Amino acid sequence: MYDKILIPTDGSEVANNAVAHAIDLAEKYDAEVHALFVADTDMVAYSLGTEQVDRIRQGKFGEMTELADDAKEATGFVREQAEAAGLDFAERHAGGQPHDVIADYARDNEIDLIVMGSHGRSGVRRALLGSVTERTLRSTHVPVFVVDYVEGR
Amino acid sequence: MTDVEREQETDYLEVEINLLRPATPFMKDHLRVIWIGFGVWVITTFGPITATRIAPDLMTTAMPVIGFPFHYFAIAIGAPGAALLLSVWYAKRRDAIDEKYGIEQVDNEALDAGDSAGEGAAAADGGAAE
Amino acid sequence: MIPSSALMQADELLPEGLEIGFKLVPAIMVISMMTLFLAVGFVFKVADTDDMWVAGRSIGNVENGMAIGANWMSAASYLGMAALIALSGVYGLAFVVGWTTGYFVLLIFLAAQMRRFGKYTAPDFVGDRFNSDTARALAAVTTFLIGFVYALGQARGMGLVGMYVLGDINNVIAIPGLSAYQAMMTLFMLITIAYLTLSGMLGATKNMALQYVILIGAFLVGLLATGWVSGYSTILPQIEYGMLISELGNEFSDPFAGGSYYLWIATCFSLVFGTCGLPHVLVRFYTVENERTARWSCTWGLGFIAVLYLSAPAFAAFGTDLYTNSEFGPTYGDPGMSDAAADVIVVLAAQLANLPTWLVGFVAAGGIAAAVATTAGLFIAASSAISHDIYANIINEDATQRQQVLVGRLSIIAIGLLTILFALNPQAPIAALVSFAFALAAIVLFPMFFLGLWWENTNRPGALAGMTSGIIIWFIPMLNEGQFGLINGGAGFGIEFLETWMPAIGSALIGVPLVFAITIFVSYVTDEPPLRTKQMVRQCHSPDPMPKDKTAAQVVAEKNGNAHADD
Numbered sequence: 001m002y003d004k005i006l007i008p009t010d011g012s013e014v015a016n017n018a019v020a021h022a023i024d025l026a027e028k029y030d031a032e033v034h035a036l037f038v039a040d041t042d043m044v045a046y047s048l049g050t051e052q053v054d055r056i057r058q059g060k061f062g063e064m065t066e067l068a069d070d071a072k073e074a075t076g077f078v079r080e081q082a083e084a085a086g087l088d089f090a091e092r093h094a095g096g097q098p099h100d101v102i103a104d105y106a107r108d109n110e111i112d113l114i115v116m117g118s119h120g121r122s123g124v125r126r127a128l129l130g131s132v133t134e135r136t137l138r139s140t141h142v143p144v145f146v147v148d149y150v151e152g153r
Numbered sequence: 154m155t156d157v158e159r160e161q162e163t164d165y166l167e168v169e170i171n172l173l174r175p176a177t178p179f180m181k182d183h184l185r186v187i188w189i190g191f192g193v194w195v196i197t198t199f200g201p202i203t204a205t206r207i208a209p210d211l212m213t214t215a216m217p218v219i220g221f222p223f224h225y226f227a228i229a230i231g232a233p234g235a236a237l238l239l240s241v242w243y244a245k246r247r248d249a250i251d252e253k254y255g256i257e258q259v260d261n262e263a264l265d266a267g268d269s270a271g272e273g274a275a276a277a278d279g280g281a282a283e
Numbered sequence: 284m285i286p287s288s289a290l291m292q293a294d295e296l297l298p299e300g301l302e303i304g305f306k307l308v309p310a311i312m313v314i315s316m317m318t319l320f321l322a323v324g325f326v327f328k329v330a331d332t333d334d335m336w337v338a339g340r341s342i343g344n345v346e347n348g349m350a351i352g353a354n355w356m357s358a359a360s361y362l363g364m365a366a367l368i369a370l371s372g373v374y375g376l377a378f379v380v381g382w383t384t385g386y387f388v389l390l391i392f393l394a395a396q397m398r399r400f401g402k403y404t405a406p407d408f409v410g411d412r413f414n415s416d417t418a419r420a421l422a423a424v425t426t427f428l429i430g431f432v433y434a435l436g437q438a439r440g441m442g443l444v445g446m447y448v449l450g451d452i453n454n455v456i457a458i459p460g461l462s463a464y465q466a467m468m469t470l471f472m473l474i475t476i477a478y479l480t481l482s483g484m485l486g487a488t489k490n491m492a493l494q495y496v497i498l499i500g501a502f503l504v505g506l507l508a509t510g511w512v513s514g515y516s517t518i519l520p521q522i523e524y525g526m527l528i529s530e531l532g533n534e535f536s537d538p539f540a541g542g543s544y545y546l547w548i549a550t551c552f553s554l555v556f557g558t559c560g561l562p563h564v565l566v567r568f569y570t571v572e573n574e575r576t577a578r579w580s581c582t583w584g585l586g587f588i589a590v591l592y593l594s595a596p597a598f599a600a601f602g603t604d605l606y607t608n609s610e611f612g613p614t615y616g617d618p619g620m621s622d623a624a625a626d627v628i629v630v631l632a633a634q635l636a637n638l639p640t641w642l643v644g645f646v647a648a649g650g651i652a653a654a655v656a657t658t659a660g661l662f663i664a665a666s667s668a669i670s671h672d673i674y675a676n677i678i679n680e681d682a683t684q685r686q687q688v689l690v691g692r693l694s695i696i697a698i699g700l701l702t703i704l705f706a707l708n709p710q711a712p713i714a715a716l717v718s719f720a721f722a723l724a725a726i727v728l729f730p731m732f733f734l735g736l737w738w739e740n741t742n743r744p745g746a747l748a749g750m751t752s753g754i755i756i757w758f759i760p761m762l763n764e765g766q767f768g769l770i771n772g773g774a775g776f777g778i779e780f781l782e783t784w785m786p787a788i789g790s791a792l793i794g795v796p797l798v799f800a801i802t803i804f805v806s807y808v809t810d811e812p813p814l815r816t817k818q819m820v821r822q823c824h825s826p827d828p829m830p831k832d833k834t835a836a837q838v839v840a841e842k843n844g845n846a847h848a849d850d
Binding site: 165166167168169170171172173179180186187190191194197198199203205206208209212213215216219220221222225226228229230232233234235236237239241244247248252254256257275280 | 596
């Protein structure tokens with residue numbers, strides 16, 4: 001049923017927490033594992049300035065060393081586990097609005113299942129910070145498997 | 154040893170950067186251009202107003218044809234114009250120095266042309282590095 | 284009329300002569316300009332860069348240069364400079380000279396070296412070069428402060444010109460306690476924040492080249508039309524205004540009628556070195572292709588800036604003459620033209636020349652758009668200082684992207700509110716307000732950039748001492764002259780000796796050497812920085828081309844085999 005499984009990740013504990021679930025599923029279905037890191041261009045614009053957004057547009061992501069390192073680390077974590085389980089692996093580093101990019105990637109690469117982590121926040125914090133996971137849910141028709149991150153587990 | 158050869162032997166991490174005492178041939182050439190430029194800049198920027206302070210009658214005479222009081226022209230048009238010309242001069246001199254020492258500026262396209270096929274396909278840890 | 288000591292009767296900020304009232308066509312023009320910027324930015328947005336490792340379109344020297352030029356098209360250049368040239372004569376030219384020639388100093392000492400250092404923000408540079416979170420925080424706070432003070436000048440411009448376009452809001456909805464100017468300023472500041480938010484939501488990138496073309500277009504069209512219609516000039520007003528000068532009255536051309544020699548030098552000095560210390564100017568050089576591009580972009584930038592700066596005095600000359608010959612009386616003398624009218628002289632001149640309303644509106648729209656775009660840029664710079672440098676780098680190192688966005692947005696709201704609050708009663712004309720920001724940049728940040736890049740023994744204690752004393756030094760004349768309305772209800776300490784020799788508008792003449800001295804002295808008497816730091820500096824000057832994906836620090840680390848974990 002699931003030939004290609006996509007794991008969007010930002011390298012955080014929340015994201016990494018979902019990887020084990022994803023790999024397990026992938027093993028059972030012998031699926032291809034795709035890891036996707038999205039640099040939130042909102043964040044780049046507000047936090048680093050719009051010249052940095054230009055930099056991404058020029059394809060000079062490689063020069064943004066800290067961000068590039070974050071990206072490599074995030075997808076690298078998935079790669080390790082996928083390769084240890086003997087699964088086919090692909091990775092991508094993209095920029096844009098995360099939920100849009102994830103949905104587009106899923107559509108363009110014929111992904112069958114998306115597995116991602118979520119803070120499981122509620123209330124004011126959720127309202128202020130928003131949930132990429134939730135927006136992704138609404139942006140795609142591909143089934144989404146959500147793994148809540150509960151601290152201390 | 155020629156300057157160029159001496160340059161090629163230099164490891165810049167070992168060289169002390171000193172604004173007043175350039176340690177390598179490249180720095181010497183570079184700093185010479187910088188100091189000359191800066192010197193001229195000081196004169197063209199602060200010179201006109203100072204000259205006007207010192208010799209107001211001379212400086213405020215009207216210019217033929219365009220009618221500017223000379224000091225006004227020197228300040229409003231002369232100073233910015235000079236800065237622009239100096240910039241062009243500096244950029245060209247630096248290009249010349251680059252050529253002398255065989256420094257080739259790294260170019261995004263050139264680098265990627267020799268790299269992986271840019272089809273934007275999936276995978277690949279990418280990276281424009283060598 | 285010396286701007287820095289002018290205390291405004293702020294609740295009557297009403298430029299006499301300016302036709303205040305709602306004008307449909309100009310209003311549409313303002314909206315169209317802002318919408319155009321957003322639309323083009325949206326079309327070229329970077330959202331969905333499928334693979335960030337793939338080379339994209341490079342930005343060339345000319346485009347970079349236009350971006351630098353657009354950066355400089357603020358209310359200060361568009362409106363404020365002509366104001367001071369008209370009222371203060373040759374003293375006003377200190378602004379023309381200071382704001383252009385500074386780029387040459389930037390070019391020869393800082394541009395290429397910054398490119399090699401390769402980080403994201405100015406506080407990044409300070410924090411990494413001096414191995415200090417405190418230094419980073421100080422730089423970030425200074426960046427925020429610079430953005431705020433600079434924005435004050437823009438806000439004033441928005442309020443004044445806004446009155447021409449939209450009239451007196453009190454005629455539509457009487458807002459108690461807010462004068463026409465105050466209401467208009469607040470409205471446009473809110474529009475700016477909305478513009479920024481919308482821009483962020485759409486993922487629109489700033490298309491600086493477009494901005495430059497439109498703004499310079501509006502300015503030049505206004506100038507040419509005003510000159511032509513009034514018979515002053517034909518095709519090159521920038522030269523032709525020379526013949527008009529002798530008719531304008533001594534105040535316009537007498538060397539020291541508007542400000543002493545010392546004041547001229549101090550102001551020019553402040554503006555030159557402020558240019559070299561402004562965070563949002565320097566970060567542009569992080570992202571250029573290579574050092575050669577850095578140099579040529581800077582040069583082109585200077586050229587594009589010069590187009591505006593050679594034109595402003597012409598506008599001032601025309602405006603002065605038109606005003607003197609109008610019913611509002613002579614520009615000079617008592618009462619003469621007020622600061623408020625001077626600040627809008629570019630629009631006023633077009634109006635007094637009896638140009639059609641749509642044309643005057645075009646010029647006005649340009650001024651407002653310049654102010655809004657600049658303010659948006661400043662707010663982003665300030666927000667990044669808080670979000671990236673203070674929050675993500677110091678307070679919460681594990682901050683997620685969403686958290687950084689939230690902090691960034693909150694910072695923008697904060698700086699927006701602060702600006703609105705303090706711009707209700709601006710204590711000085713536009714150009715003066717902006718100059719205070721330049722003085723701050725010159726005193727606190729420029730020494731750090733210059734010494735950081737050119738003297739490898741500048742160390743952490745030196746930098747901290749320098750920045751701290753710099754901030755204090757900047758505040759002294761500001762408070763002395765009652766800026767921000769904080770001391771004595773706006774009268775300030777009023778120490779005359781200080782007002783003469785360390786005017787807030789040109790405090791860098793004293794401040795910069797002082798901070799240099801302090802930084803150098805403290806660095807001398809304390810321990811040298813670690814070898815790794817010194818090597819980082821050397822790497823910034825090395826002629827070897829930098830590898831694309833490495834900062835100076837990383838190149839050093841690699842060459843040392845990553846052996847040292849010191850610091």
